[in-house]
Amino acid sequence: MSRLRRMPRQPQPATRPARRRSYDQFCATARALDSVGDRWTLLIVRELLAGPRRYTDLHADLPGVSTDVLASRLKDMEQGGLAVRRRLPPPAAASVYELTEHGRGLLPVLTALARWGAPALAERRPTDAVRAHWFALPLLRAMERLTCSGTVEVRLDEGEFHLSVGEGLPGAEVYGYGPAVDADVRLVLGADVCLALGRGESTLAKAVADGGIEVRGESALADEIRGLG
Template sequence: MSRLRRMPRQQQPARPARRRSYDQFCATARALDSVGDRWTLLIVRELLAGPRRYTDLHADLPGVSTDVLASRLKDMEQGGLAVRRRLPPPAAAAVYELTERGRGLLPVLAALDRWGAPALGERRPTDAVRAHWFALPLLRALDRLTHGGVVEVRLAEGEFHIRTGAEAGGGDAYGYGPADRPDACLVLDAEVVLELGRGGCTLAEAVEEGRAKVLGEGPLADELRGGGHPGA
């Protein structure tokens, strides 16, 4: 018997993992190729408020596993929706933030929020809640404001701030926590925000009935007291 040496098999270069695709020549299908996976749009919702650390994202997305969150963020980077960068000292932390293409999903999230509003009903005992999750319906309720500025919003669940008019262009439409120098402050509860978002009442009506309060002086505060509608 001849003694032959077995030659090692040639190593094949590892193929990059191929993301699932609908393989349809359709803009809707292409969009879902990028954002149709579970959790992706909710990550976008979080990043619409500005850059966030991985640990903060995980804390504000109850129910997502660390593996899934890491995988979705990697997909978003590869798809051009988000980037990862390191903050300068003294923070020296890595954060994720949306690209311009990623921020272009704001109208998509706003439309989903409007479509899903009737399904909310009463808050279930198992429902998690974060204050900034109410930014989308409030932005919708105040989309006709003519004066630009920053509105700090105070709910029992916490605080966030939104930007109106020119302040909202080219940047984050809303942000976490109180604003550094708000032009006005809006104090109300989550139920009123949802009612405003559904068009069940105007801000002027909520203020008049004592269910909302506007703090501050200036054109934006005055317009908020008028319900956010020109000429109201």
């Protein structure tokens, strides 16, 4: 019987460490885009500005993103110091993602983008998804000049969310999903009013005066908003 000759083992190519794409430009804008310029990254930041979220919740509120892309972007954000993943204590026993201080520093960027993009929302397309908390950024900008601090609960036909406004709220999230645990004021309005505020076609004072915003609650913050009209 003939014996099979063993073939010499071929050397395996050395594994090269994965390298994220870079513009390789000594420019602050290019460096920023190295971190957040990929598709979906800034929208993930938008979701995490409302606080820690599970992977499944992020996927549900980012219609159109694949599971592979979402996992890849989250990994990139962890490596770039924009987000961290931590394990919730029992009985939750789930992992959540949350922004670092570096990641939360993107709020002005998202606010500016929302203001710049607001005119493009003149008409909702049949394929457009919508979530109530996506209207938080234009409302935050509309409330910049309020002097009282507190929590604002916002009720739209699309759902509810809440905002933290004013100074002196250390550790408070910028906005959150669903109704507030203990709101200082509740605002009832339509998405069209939010869009008008975002496009600069209206102001908080005008919307209150015209009846476009119904103000509910008894607090200094409620009185200030009610007094705008």
